[in-house]
Amino acid sequence: xxxxxxPLLISNVRLPDGRASAVSIAxxxxxxxxxxxxxxAGATVEDGGGALLLPGFVEGHTHIDKSNWGRPWYRNxxxxxxxxxxxxxxxxxxxxxxxxxxxxxxxxxxxxxxGTTRMRTHVDVDTDAGLRYLDGVLATRRTxxxxxxxxxxxxxxxxxxxxxxxxxxxxxxxxxxxDVLGALDPALIDGDPVASLNATFELAERxxxxxxxxxxxxxxxxAFTFRLLLDRVEALSMQGQVVVSHAFCLGAxxxxxxxxxxxxxxxxxxxxxxxxxxxxxxxPLTVCRDKGITIFGGNDGIRDTWAPYGVPDMLERAMLIGMxxxxxxxDAVAIAFDCVSDAGARGCGFxxxxxxxxxxxxxxxxxxxxxxxxxxxxxxxxxxxxxGRVVARNGAFIGA
Amino acid sequence: xxxxxxPLLISNVRLPDGRASAVSIAxxxxxxxxxxxxxxAGATVEDGGGALLLPGFVEGHTHIDKSNWGRPWYRNxxxxxxxxxxxxxxxxxxxxxxxxxxxxxxxxxxxxxxGTTRMRTHVDVDTDAGLRYLDGVLATRRTxxxxxxxxxxxxxxxxxxxxxxxxxxxxxxxxxxxDVLGALDPALIDGDPVASLNATFELAERxxxxxxxxxxxxxxxxAFTFRLLLDRVEALSMQGQVVVSHAFCLGAxxxxxxxxxxxxxxxxxxxxxxxxxxxxxxxPLTVCRDKGITIFGGNDGIRDTWAPYGVPDMLERAMLIGMxxxxxxxDAVAIAFDCVSDAGARGCGFxxxxxxxxxxxxxxxxxxxxxxxxxxxxxxxxxxxxxGRVVARNGAFIGA
Numbered sequence: 001x002x003x004x005x006x007p008l009l010i011s012n013v014r015l016p017d018g019r020a021s022a023v024s025i026a027x028x029x030x031x032x033x034x035x036x037x038x039x040x041a042g043a044t045v046e047d048g049g050g051a052l053l054l055p056g057f058v059e060g061h062t063h064i065d066k067s068n069w070g071r072p073w074y075r076n077x078x079x080x081x082x083x084x085x086x087x088x089x090x091x092x093x094x095x096x097x098x099x100x101x102x103x104x105x106x107x108x109x110x111x112x113x114x115g116t117t118r119m120r121t122h123v124d125v126d127t128d129a130g131l132r133y134l135d136g137v138l139a140t141r142r143t144x145x146x147x148x149x150x151x152x153x154x155x156x157x158x159x160x161x162x163x164x165x166x167x168x169x170x171x172x173x174x175x176x177x178x179d180v181l182g183a184l185d186p187a188l189i190d191g192d193p194v195a196s197l198n199a200t201f202e203l204a205e206r207x208x209x210x211x212x213x214x215x216x217x218x219x220x221x222x223a224f225t226f227r228l229l230l231d232r233v234e235a236l237s238m239q240g241q242v243v244v245s246h247a248f249c250l251g252a253x254x255x256x257x258x259x260x261x262x263x264x265x266x267x268x269x270x271x272x273x274x275x276x277x278x279x280x281x282x283x284p285l286t287v288c289r290d291k292g293i294t295i296f297g298g299n300d301g302i303r304d305t306w307a308p309y310g311v312p313d314m315l316e317r318a319m320l321i322g323m324x325x326x327x328x329x330x331d332a333v334a335i336a337f338d339c340v341s342d343a344g345a346r347g348c349g350f351x352x353x354x355x356x357x358x359x360x361x362x363x364x365x366x367x368x369x370x371x372x373x374x375x376x377x378x379x380x381x382x383x384x385x386x387x388g389r390v391v392a393r394n395g396a397f398i399g400a
Numbered sequence: 401x402x403x404x405x406x407p408l409l410i411s412n413v414r415l416p417d418g419r420a421s422a423v424s425i426a427x428x429x430x431x432x433x434x435x436x437x438x439x440x441a442g443a444t445v446e447d448g449g450g451a452l453l454l455p456g457f458v459e460g461h462t463h464i465d466k467s468n469w470g471r472p473w474y475r476n477x478x479x480x481x482x483x484x485x486x487x488x489x490x491x492x493x494x495x496x497x498x499x500x501x502x503x504x505x506x507x508x509x510x511x512x513x514x515g516t517t518r519m520r521t522h523v524d525v526d527t528d529a530g531l532r533y534l535d536g537v538l539a540t541r542r543t544x545x546x547x548x549x550x551x552x553x554x555x556x557x558x559x560x561x562x563x564x565x566x567x568x569x570x571x572x573x574x575x576x577x578x579d580v581l582g583a584l585d586p587a588l589i590d591g592d593p594v595a596s597l598n599a600t601f602e603l604a605e606r607x608x609x610x611x612x613x614x615x616x617x618x619x620x621x622x623a624f625t626f627r628l629l630l631d632r633v634e635a636l637s638m639q640g641q642v643v644v645s646h647a648f649c650l651g652a653x654x655x656x657x658x659x660x661x662x663x664x665x666x667x668x669x670x671x672x673x674x675x676x677x678x679x680x681x682x683x684p685l686t687v688c689r690d691k692g693i694t695i696f697g698g699n700d701g702i703r704d705t706w707a708p709y710g711v712p713d714m715l716e717r718a719m720l721i722g723m724x725x726x727x728x729x730x731d732a733v734a735i736a737f738d739c740v741s742d743a744g745a746r747g748c749g750f751x752x753x754x755x756x757x758x759x760x761x762x763x764x765x766x767x768x769x770x771x772x773x774x775x776x777x778x779x780x781x782x783x784x785x786x787x788g789r790v791v792a793r794n795g796a797f798i799g800a
Contacts, residue, residue, distance in 0.1 A: 073769035076729045278678030279726035307728045308776045309719065319709065320723075326679035328707045329476045369473035376708045 005388045007031075007040035010363065013048035015355075016334075016371050023053065025361040028388030033357060046390070048365055051382050052374060054337075055355045056117030056362025057314035058344030061212075061245050061273045061298025063155075064104040064111075064121045064140070065133040066093070068303050069312065071103070076308060082189070082216065089305045090128055090158055101136030107302060108140055111312040112148055113397040117362035117386040118350045119148060120298070122155035122182055122212070125173050127165045138177050147386040149360075151348055153212045155182030160199065161190045167199055174207040180243075183213035186225050193225045201232045210241040210349070212273075215249065218281070222249025223261060230261075233268045243347060245273040245298075250288075251281025258284075266291045271347040274339075275300040275317070276324035285325045289335070296347035297321050297339035314340040315366075315378040322375060333372035361388040405788045407431075407440035410763065413448035415755075416734075416771050423453065425761040428788030433757060446790070448765055451782050452774060454737075455755045456517030456762025457714035458744030461612075461645050461673045461698025463555075464504040464511075464521045464540070465533040466493070468703050469712065471503070476708060482589070482616065489705045490528055490558055501536030507702060508540055511712040512548055513797040517762035517786040518750045519548060520698070522555035522582055522612070525573050527565045538577050547786040549760075551748055553612045555582030560599065561590045567599055574607040580643075583613035586625050593625050601632045610641040610749070612673075615649065618681070622649025623661060630661075633668045643747060645673040645698075650688075651681025658684075666691045671747040674739075675700040675717070676724035685725045689735070696747035697721050697739035714740040715766075715778040722775060733772035761788040 008025040015021050015033075022037040023030060031040065039045055066089065068074045078088045092098070104121070111119060123137045134154065141150045154173035160166045160183065174181060181204045186196035204211045217225050226249060233242050244265075250258060250272070265272070265288075272283050272295040288295045299317050302310035321327075322336035345353035352360040365383040368374035384392035392398055408425040415421050415433075422437040423430060431440060439445055466489065468474045478488045492498070504521070511519060523537045534554065541550045554573035560566045560583065574581060581604045586596035604611045617625050626649060633642050644665075650658060650672070665672070665688075672683050672695040688695045699717050702710035721727075722736035745753035752760040765783040768774035784792035792798055 073773045075770070076733075076772070077731075078729065276678070278676070278720075278724040303776065308730075308733060308772055309723055320678070323709055323720075324678040329478060330708075331477075333476075333708060370475070372476070372708055373473045376703065 007043035008046065008385070008388065008390070009037070009039040009043045010046045010048050010053070010365070010383070010385070013051055013053040013365060015053055021053065023363065025385065025388045028361055030355070030357050030359050030361050033355065046383060049382070051365040052368045052370070053355070054115070054364045054366065054371070054374065055341050055353070056364055056384070056386060057115045057340050058296070058348065058350065058353070059111060059116050059119040059298055059314055060296045060340070060344040060347055061275065061300055062119065062121050063123075063301050063304065064107045065100040065123045065137050066098075066301065066304045067103050067107045068098070068305075069103065069107040069110060074305055074308075076305065078305065085306050086158055090126060092305055094128060099136065100133040101139045104137045104140040105143060107312050108144055108148055109397040112144070112384060112386060113381065113392040113395055114313040114315070115364035115381045115384050115392075116312065116314050117147070117149060117384070118345060118348070118353065120151040120153060120180070120212070120348045122153040123178070124157040125154050125166070125169050126156065126158040127163050127169065130169060131173055131176060134173050134176060134178060147389055147391045149350055149387070151179045152177065153180040153182040154178035155214070156184055159184060159189045161192060161196050167203060171203060171207065174209055179209065180212050181207065181209050183211060185215065185217050186228070187221055188217050193228055197225075197228050197232055201236055201238070204238070205236060210243070211238070212243040212245060214245045215247050218248050219252045222247070223253055223257065226261060230264050230268055230270065233270060240269040243271045243273055247272050247274070247283050248281050250283035262288060262291050262293060266293045269294075271296070273298055273347065274321070276321040278320075278324055282324060285335070294343055294347045295339065296344040297336075313378060315375055318375045319378065330370060330372040333375050337371045337375055362386050407443035408446065408785070408788065408790070409437070409439040409443045410446045410448050410453070410765070410783070410785070413451055413453040413765060415453055421453065423763065425785065425788045428761055430755070430757050430759050430761050433755065446783060449782070451765040452768045452770070453755070454515070454764045454766065454771070454774065455741050455753070456764055456784070456786060457515045457740050458696070458748065458750065458753070459511060459516050459519040459698055459714055460696045460740070460744040460747055461675065461700055462519065462521050463701050463704065464507045464519075465500040465523045465537050466701065466704045467503050467507045468498070468705075469503065469507040469510060474705055474708075476705065478705065485706050486558055490526060492705055494528060499536065500533035501539045504537045504540040505543060507712050508544055508548055509797045512544070512784060512786060513781065513792040513795055514713040514715070515764035515781045515784050515792075516712065516714050517547070517549060517784070518745060518748070518753065520551040520553060520580070520612070520748045522553040523578070524557040525554050525566070525569050526556065526558040527563050527569065530569060531573055531576060534573050534576060534578060547789055547791045549750055549787070551579045552577065553580040553582040554578035555614070556584055559584060559589045561592060561596050567603060571603060571607070574609055579609065580612050581607065581609050583611060585615065585617050586628070587621055588617050593628055597625075597628050597632055601636055601638070604638070605636055610643070611638070612643040612645055614645045615647050618648050619652045622647070623653055623657065626661060630664050630668055630670065633670055640669040643671045643673055647672050647674070647683050648680050650683035662688060662691050662693065666693045669694075671696070673698055673747065674721070676721040678720075678724055682724060685735070694743055694747045695739065696744040697736075713778060715775055718775045719778065730770060730772040733775050737771045737775055762786050
């Protein structure tokens with residue numbers, strides 16, 4: 001899939017600290033950055049027009065296999081429970097003609113057009129669909145391999161132990177190309193937190209894969225499950241290998257209990273993902289950061305049967321993170337942006353990320369005066385460079 | 401200011417219930433609505449192209465006098481307290497050259513371009529600025545009189561009793577053209593809830609004006625103030641004349657106490673306004689509606705020194721309301737839209753509002769399949785008609 005790279009110079013841009021700069025790109029990497037950078041031999045030159053230069057955005061948690069992005073409107077008449085949403089979706093996907101390959105490609109292109117160059121996506125694996133959705137997303141990953149760095153999580157959306165055969169399917173998904181083992185509410189969905197976590201960690205260890213667990217469990221039961229999880233991270237030395245997504249429980253515990261849990265999370269380098277939902281408790285962002293925990297951001301679902309909200313634009317997600325955590329000062333809004341850039345890359349373990357010489361050349365140009373301005377105004381992306389290639393211009397995707 | 405109306409026919413649109421329709425407009429009013437509507441004599445015909453027809457949007461609570469919309473980026477380095485924000489802003493407005501007239505005009509035009517045709521805005525009145533900001537907003541109201549139905553609230557942002565002379569200024573503001581008397585945190589800002597509320601109600605009664613009070617006071621102290629306020633609504637028979645904005649306290653009381661308060665709010669027809677902030681407790685939207693309380697939506701500040709967030713787009717505000725209250729089903733997302741349309745008009749008391757014959761012709765066309773789709777996608781406004789006039793096309797304001 002890999003097309004050759006041609007050298008590129010982006011002139012006349014501003015760095016987030018305000019300095020005028022240019023950036024040269026060779027072999028898909030940032031070759032030089034600064035006010036006196038010259039064009040490499042044979043380089044194409046893009047005039048940045050004084051725009052703000054940002055690193056490519058990181059989507060830390062989404063579900064591109066189930067999005068209806070660009071499809072006819074899905075009329076949501078689903079019941080209020082988590083299990084209503086799970087069951088409705090599984091049935092609907094069987095019968096609606098929804099195509100995980102076509103949809104994941106459509107929404108990924110929209111992500112790239114809006115500046116996302118790295119993505120962790122969860123893909124449903126269940127005993128009705130088998131690996132069908134995974135096959136579709138693997139095809140999308142191959143199609144976009146040159147321009148989108150995609151991690152795939154094999155995710156048991158319908159539960160694991162409660163649907164016999166799911167563990168085996170997850171194992172096959174990891175063999176087939178999934179990078180990360182997913183898991184879901186070991187107590188409230190799977191009904192047996194110890195057995196469920198044991199199965200997850202056993203499978204991850206066997207495949208030598210990291211874990212990303214969706215922990216919606218609230219308050220005390222979530223904290224109970226979280227402690228069981230941390231025990232296993234410690235026993236198996238999986239520091240740095242586990243993400244806990246959502247972690248609503250961390251937003252609704254007495255402060256002393258919460259802080260003890262956060263200290264242990266920090267010590268074991270377990271990372272946290274939040275979509276910053278405004279209607280749920282959320283992990284305390286700045287407390288987590290102060291304790292040294294890597295906490296990063298993602299959309300979760302984008303216009304699917306769960307909810308109609310979400311757009312494939314990480315600047316909008318950064319805005320929602322900023323609003324959720326009441327980040328008002330410019331230096332605080334920059335934290336929201338960090339959640340969809342550096343912290344996201346660190347949390348997911350994306351290699352060679354950042355705006356420095358030697359990093360993969362993933363860059364975004366916007367007309368904005370500062371990072372905070374870009375986050376709240378979400379201006380059209382003038383130029384997106386991914387892996388050293390110009391992939392979008394003025395908000396439009398222009399090819400893999 | 402009033403220019404003559406020319407008759408208009410908008411053909412080929414879809415109503416929110418899905419029916420194909422056309423709408424004819426004469427003398428600024430909806431003259432007919434339905435599939436068989438003919439063009440009035442001499443009418444201009446606009447082809448709706450099958451777009452969705454919505455009523456003009458209602459901004460129920462904003463601060464157009466203090467917005468930095470379209471200005472150079474304001475770098476926010478303000479401290480964390482409410483009083484930090486108040487004091488920083490008052491000083492900054494004195495010294496920065498910020499022009500309430502120019503800014504209120506700029507942001508109002510952006511509102512109209514995005515489909516807002518009715519607006520309640522709060523304007524700071526304080527002993528430093530006097531009525532200077534009010535004068536600017538009154539000028540904007542005159543400029544846009546034909547195309548924007550604006551209510552002005554004289555708002556003591558820096559406190560009332562704690563800044564002697566403010567009551568007299570508020571009185572002069574009401575004489576000068578403000579429609580509504582504002583008030584702010586009688587306990588936590590003014591320091592004397594009984595005296596502050598007494599002064600507010602006495603002033604409102606003297607001027608025969610309605611009240612809109614910003615009640616940020618949390619939990620128990622907010623509930624205490626709220627009960628004092630209800631006593632006065634009841635004693636002075638001001639049913640239907642009082643809006644309580646924000647009312648965070650209603651989101652953080654024990655359910656039985658909260659419901660008793662809500663029952664009394666319903667009985668006295670006190671209306672509630674929420675901006676649906678994701679970082680604060682909020683009044684329970686659907687519980688309020690089920691009790692018959694009029695609860696509606698607004699942006700609050702738009703890109704000002706308080707916070708960088710907010711855009712003059714009520715579809716985006718509806719989306720944020722939907723997310724805050726976890727409204728997922730299509731019929732639930734329609735409630736979020738109601739907050740920025742019918743409920744907003746009812747809450748503020750805007751006359752002749754709606755999509756029916758005889759109503760003021762305030763209409764918006766968008767390419768969307770349904771109200772829920774319009775709320776989450778926030779598509780460009782193809783056409784905006786206000787007071788029977790075409791005022792915006794494809795997102796661009798085209799004149800008062």
